[in-house]
Amino acid sequence: MPHIIVENLVKTFQIAQRQPGVWGALRGVLHRNYRQITALDGISFTIESGELIGYIGPNGAGKSTTVKVLSGILVPDTGRCEILGRVPWKERISHVAHIGVVFGQRTQLWWDLPVIESFDLLRDIYRVDHHQYAQTRDEMIAILDLESLLDIPVRQLSLGQRMRCDLAAALIHRPSILFLDEPTIGLDIVSKLAVRDFIKRLNQERDVTVILTTHDLDDIEALCTRVMVIGQGQILSDGPLENLRARVTxxxxxxxxxxxxxxxxxxxxxxxxxxxxxxxxxxxxxxxxxxxxxxxxxxxxxxxxxxxxxxxxxxxxxxxxxxxx
Amino acid sequence: MTNALRLYMHYLGQSIRSQMQYRASFIMLSFGQLLITGIEFLAIASLFARFKHIQGWTLPEVAFLYGLINISFAFADAASRGFDMFGTMVKSGDFDRLLLRPRSTALQLAGYELTLRRIGRLIQGLIVFSWASYTLDIAWSVPKIYLVFIAIFGGACLFIGLMIIQATIAFWTTESLELMNTMTYGGVETAQYPLPIYRIWFRKFFTYIIPLACVNYLPSLAILERGDPMGLPVILQWVAPLICIIFLIVALQIWKIGVRHYRSTGS
Missing domain, CATH: 3.30.70 (Alpha-Beta Plaits)
Incomplete structure (x- = not known):
């Protein structure tokens, strides 16, 4: 039984057209023209437990829409999606309790709180029992080398430090699927390698299914066994990196x-x-x-x-x- | 439910701790609010220095209405900061983060911050309320004390409900509408005066649609032992504040519609 089944997912957005000038803005209040944009144009794939997948595509191709649908934020127009036996948008709360999501551009920690307090708060949010929490937290602190950062408010962390903390935070509830959206963006080379190494270990040692969207193709080469390429709302290619090479040239x-x-x-x-x-x-x-x-x-x-x-x-x-x- | 309450308490504890990192700013802002709302009351007092009473209501009686509504509003304003900030959260995409957590979005927003500097308004409300009670020489009894508490509680529910509705509109406009401030801040101003001074349609609006009179004017009539010129049943004066709990529940349902809209449009 695959971890993730996606069949024919379609998602369109209505974009309000703004008219130029003050007069246009005023008219826009009364009457708006809408333009329809197809973000996902019937995508299908299945992902097995323990896969490490690179999901790539240019801006506006539908990458983040896919992640939003799979993580239960967005409801698609049509199509089927089942993750660990649940439909993400129908059972949002029980679904998100089993996945982890990390956005490279945005922290999910509390800006003014010391890192350790954010972890404690997440423990309560995810209702993790105390024993399991202490164990996971200490493991994460050891693997990601967070000991010296724990008492620092998040706003004072460097980008690389923050990303390590964000990764730990996303794993406090031991999700079996992890979505990583540009986890290495803006990081220096040492942090980048540390993050990559951690993702690899997580996948190999704990069998976490990882879906990685990135612009950094070195991430893909270093990590992914399978690459899905999306363009204009459709999956253009899906398979091992070697197949993609062979297919194109x-x-x-x-x-x-x-x-x-x-x-x-x-x-x-x-x-x-x-x-x-x-x-x-x-x-x-x-x-x-x-x-x-x-x-x-x-x-x-x-x-x-x-x-x-x-x-x-x-x-x-x-x-x-x-x-x- | 108890688990949600526990999480809410945890949120509030952390919120207080992070605000205490900026202690000087907290003290100055609280003091500033105490002064501003204090001046506001002085303006009312100076009005009474000239006119003595408004439709048979004296300054201490109006001060009683004023104190009561300001205490309610101070609590609501402190508790609903998350909803107040909500427009910017939608715009920046931070709202998505709340949807990624296995908790209701309303609970997470409620736990966003307990705005401590609202204590300025709270203190001012308490001072005015105490002065009014003392001057009016109210014969306090257990039912009357109960009524004060549910009036404050109902008032807080009403204002939180209004702020939730205001935030919900941001799902469509991505900006919280200033128009709704006429309900919240405007509501506070309205409730500072006895209801009969207003026109009929206005009274009805603030009794049956936005049940502002239920948390302020009606219970005050019971406590001050005044007759009701609008002729509503006396029993209503004692239970009216509870209606606002229903108002809050309705507001939360409207919120859910907003969330559903957001999740299908993504904007």
Whole structure:
């Protein structure tokens, strides 16, 4: 039985059109024109227990609408959704007791309260029993290294410290599903790695299902076994990162550092970038064996160094969007 | 229910603690409110220095009405800060956070803050009320004391209900309507004077639609042992404040409609 079942979810919004100028604003009070926007245009997927899923898409693609529907905030127009056997928007209160949500841009802690007091308050909100609470809290404090932050009011924390506290806060009630909305946004590299490491441990050691929306594709590469790409309200691609690569392009990159600055010409490869001694070539491994191409180039040119790379994920995603435009 | 109450108490405890981080600001704001509301009462008093009475009501009697309604309002105003802030919460998207927690949104908003600086108005109301009671030499009895308590309680319910309705409107307008302030602040001003000085439609509005008279004018008639020129049954004077509990329940139902609207439109 999958943890999350989503079938044909549709959500449209009515957006009031504002007319320009004072006169327009006045007229808008009496009569408004509405424009309909389809945020979700029939999306379907299932997620099994313990998956770690990257959910990506450009702004306005329907990412946050999906998260809002799955977390019980929004009611969709049509479609089915069941999470741990519950319909999120029909049983909001029992549903949200079993999920955790972290917004990178917004804290769910109390601004003026010391961190530990926020945890205590959440204990009462989620009705966690004292014994379990003490255990979870102490574990979180140890893993996320929060000991020195506990007595500081949230408003005085740095972004990275705050994010660690937010993660702990979202897990006080031991949810089996965790939604993370841009958890690494704005973080310095050390904090970013700490957060990533924590998410990975949570998923592997506690079997928490994680749905991660992000713009940081390094997060996806580091963490996710499966990637769902959404664009214009539809799921454009769903599967392991490798499949996404293969679907969009099988191309690879060959990066060559030459002794000189001459051009490279080869019938099976094309130059995409030239940077001093360094040349970036793309080629299709189905048409030419990587070893053959390397042999040909090293035979024709004095080469200092070379390496082969997969097409960067940014490029794959942008091609996928371009295809679906 | 007891669990919800426990959580509410926890919220309030934390709210008081965070306000105490800004102690100087709390003291100055409270004192400021004490002064402002104090001046307001002096204005009424100076009116009576000239006219002696309004429709047979003397200054101490009006002061009794004034004190009673201001005490109610001070409690309501302190308790409903979350609803007052609600427009900005919708706009900033912070309301979503409340929906992510396994508790009713109304409870969470009620626990948002207990605004301590409203103690300025409370103290002023208590002073005026005490002065009025002393000057009028009221023959206090157990039923009368009970009536004072339910009048204050009913009044607080009424004003909280009004502020909930005001907040609910923000689901549609994303801005809390200033118009509703004519019901809350305007209501306080209205109730400071005996009801018969107003026109019939106005009286009816503040008795049957917004039951303001039920928490102030009617119980005051019973306590001050005055006849009712509007001729309502005397028993009503003793139970009228309880009607406001119903008003609050209705307001909470309207709130639920607002939440449902929000969750289907997302704005």
């Amino acid at each position: 099988t191309e690879r990159r060959l990066i060559v550092d030459l002794e000189g600055t001459e051009d490279i010409t080869d019938p099976d490869a094309s130059v995409v970038l030239r940077d001093g001694h360094r040349v970036h070539l793309t080629f299709d491994p189905d048409r030419v064996a990587t070893a053959d191409l390397i042999a040909r180039i090293t035979a024709q040119h004095p080469v200092r160094d070379l390496f082969v790379e997969n097409t960067p994920i940014e490029e794959i995603i942008s091609r996928l969007y371009a295809e679906n435009r």
